[in-house]
Amino acid sequence: MSEAAVNIDNLNVHFGGLHAVRDAHFSVRPGECYGIVGESGSGKSTILRAISGLNPTWTGTIEINGIQQTPHRPKSFYRTVQMVFQDPYSSLHPRHTIDRTLSEPISIFRLDRAEERVRSALERVGLRPSFRFRYPHQLSGGQRQRVAIARALILEPSILLLDEPTSALDVSIQAEVLNLLKELLVSSGLTMVLVSHNLAVVAHMCQRVAVMNGGSIVEETTADALRDGRVREDYTAQLLAATRSYDRAAARGLDPSD
Amino acid sequence: MSSSTARPPLLEIANLNVQFHSRVETVHAVRGLSFTLGRERLGIVGESGSGKSLTGRAILDLVPLPGRVSADRMTFMGQDLLAMSAKQRGALRGAHMSMVMQDPKFSLNPVMTVGRQIAEAYRAHSKMSGRQAEEHALHALESVRIRDPRRVYNLYPHEVSGGMGQRIMIAMVLAAEPELLIADEPTSALDVTVQMQVLAILDDLVKERGMGLIFISHDLPLVGAFCDRVIVLYSGQVMETLEASELAQAKHPYTQGLLNCMPDLNRRDDALPVLKRDKAWLA
Numbered sequence: 001m002s003e004a005a006v007n008i009d010n011l012n013v014h015f016g017g018l019h020a021v022r023d024a025h026f027s028v029r030p031g032e033c034y035g036i037v038g039e040s041g042s043g044k045s046t047i048l049r050a051i052s053g054l055n056p057t058w059t060g061t062i063e064i065n066g067i068q069q070t071p072h073r074p075k076s077f078y079r080t081v082q083m084v085f086q087d088p089y090s091s092l093h094p095r096h097t098i099d100r101t102l103s104e105p106i107s108i109f110r111l112d113r114a115e116e117r118v119r120s121a122l123e124r125v126g127l128r129p130s131f132r133f134r135y136p137h138q139l140s141g142g143q144r145q146r147v148a149i150a151r152a153l154i155l156e157p158s159i160l161l162l163d164e165p166t167s168a169l170d171v172s173i174q175a176e177v178l179n180l181l182k183e184l185l186v187s188s189g190l191t192m193v194l195v196s197h198n199l200a201v202v203a204h205m206c207q208r209v210a211v212m213n214g215g216s217i218v219e220e221t222t223a224d225a226l227r228d229g230r231v232r233e234d235y236t237a238q239l240l241a242a243t244r245s246y247d248r249a250a251a252r253g254l255d256p257s258d
Numbered sequence: 259m260s261s262s263t264a265r266p267p268l269l270e271i272a273n274l275n276v277q278f279h280s281r282v283e284t285v286h287a288v289r290g291l292s293f294t295l296g297r298e299r300l301g302i303v304g305e306s307g308s309g310k311s312l313t314g315r316a317i318l319d320l321v322p323l324p325g326r327v328s329a330d331r332m333t334f335m336g337q338d339l340l341a342m343s344a345k346q347r348g349a350l351r352g353a354h355m356s357m358v359m360q361d362p363k364f365s366l367n368p369v370m371t372v373g374r375q376i377a378e379a380y381r382a383h384s385k386m387s388g389r390q391a392e393e394h395a396l397h398a399l400e401s402v403r404i405r406d407p408r409r410v411y412n413l414y415p416h417e418v419s420g421g422m423g424q425r426i427m428i429a430m431v432l433a434a435e436p437e438l439l440i441a442d443e444p445t446s447a448l449d450v451t452v453q454m455q456v457l458a459i460l461d462d463l464v465k466e467r468g469m470g471l472i473f474i475s476h477d478l479p480l481v482g483a484f485c486d487r488v489i490v491l492y493s494g495q496v497m498e499t500l501e502a503s504e505l506a507q508a509k510h511p512y513t514q515g516l517l518n519c520m521p522d523l524n525r526r527d528d529a530l531p532v533l534k535r536d537k538a539w540l541a
């Protein structure tokens with residue numbers, strides 16, 4: 001499995017008495033966008049946080065580019081792996097200009113050509129250079145998420161972790177951000193792990209998809225299988241039905257779990 | 259249905275405008291909106307800033323200052339809303355027309371159990387003892403399909419999930435048995451399966467109680483599947499009004515854009531069509 005960009009095996013996460021992730025395993029090939037779908041509380045974001053080093057209380061195996069990771073990550077790790085968060089309204093510092101937000105990783109890593117890097121990162125996400133001198137409150141939600149993506153790209157990582165990158169956005173803005181991510185995927189050979197509760201979003205971006213429920217990966221499937229409705233688990237079928245559209249009978253069948 | 263056709267429409271709005279004046283400019287948030295609502299499910303769809311929420315707020319007289327509402331005609335069950343005082347409008351609100359907001363976390367009182375909040379709503383609308391109100395509240399929780407109402411009654415808002423919070427909000431609104439319910443993005447913060455459950459509850463209320471529902475959302479395919487009729491708003495102006503069943507034949511490029519910009523499991527596209535916006539659409 002040494003050729004995998006991300007390899008997860010037997011991953012368990014406990015929060016106190018809560019077993020949030022149970023024996024998760026999957027592996028992501030370089031240049032692939034791998035999807036994880038599930039509802040709130042299914043543990044999908046927790047997996048991402050364990051991979052990114054934000055959550056140190058896990059057991060099992062996490063390998064990045066063949067290297068076994070420990071709960072503590074060295075600084076160099078963050079030149080390989082970066083993360084984009086759900087809510088661009090809270091993930092950017094409100095009192096830092098875009099320029100300052102984007103320059104910070106550069107100064108942490110003492111990189112050269114700071115200005116050039118900031119300009120090119122903005123260009124990659126489709127923002128004009130003049131955006132450098134704005135504050136987050138002067139940007140729309142879609143523009144903010146672009147800045148968050150630029151911030152993640154500025155260290156030129158090879159792996160991008162995306163935690164519900166479009167859930168806080170309007171459908172029309174979601175299309176722009178998804179198009180940008182897909183462009184990046186094709187043009188720069190980034191490896192991505194995309195977490196979302198929206199099956200349609202995941203199927204649009206990813207070839208292979210893991211479906212999570214109650215902390216476990218219940219099914220690993222492909223976007224094509226989802227499109228054709230070929231699923232093994234009842235839970236996936238339910239999720240699929242709910243995603244397709246509102247249907248009186250299907251809604252009746254769902255158990256209102258408290 | 260013969261008796262309902264004889265009644266005046268539930269809500270009639272002609273040329274509704276909402277404006278925000280400031281020293282430098284006037285923002286025209288809703289421009290000349292007209293519609294008639296019966297006992298049906300009407301969807302109002304648009305992007306952020308299209309004026310869809312303000313339309314709902316204008317009907318309830320909840321537009322924040324310095325917003326100014328004007329209209330040629332606004333009637334609710336035959337009563338002229340424009341001629342009413344703020345106090346009279348306040349009496350209508352809650353009792354006869356109500357609103358469910360997007361996020362239950364911000365709309366419920368965090369330091370009061372959800373059951374007591376629902377009971378309070380009952381006591382605000384009719385004279386009854388605390389015990390009666392409690393019974394009503396338990397019954398309301400049951401009617402929004404909460405399985406163990408007694409347990410949920412004693413929970414605080416932070417102890418309930420998003421979907422349950424939204425059902426609690428609906429239970430509270432139902433205390434007064436309003437004729438008109440305005441739901442402002444009631445399911446946008448919810449998981450898809452929970453979203454379906456909440457929609458099914460709203461659906462039942464329209465059918466069983468003969469309520470009118472205005473459903474505000476940015477998700478056009480969802481609204482199309484759920485509502486009877488859809489109004490598409492752009493920059494506060496109606497682009498198109500459609501029967502939900504005719505959504506696929508929508509003519510307006512903005513409506514088509516809203517329909518197609520979402521990833522769809524039935525389609526396979528490399529790039530999603532991006533919504534085009536044109537100031538020329540605004541008359």
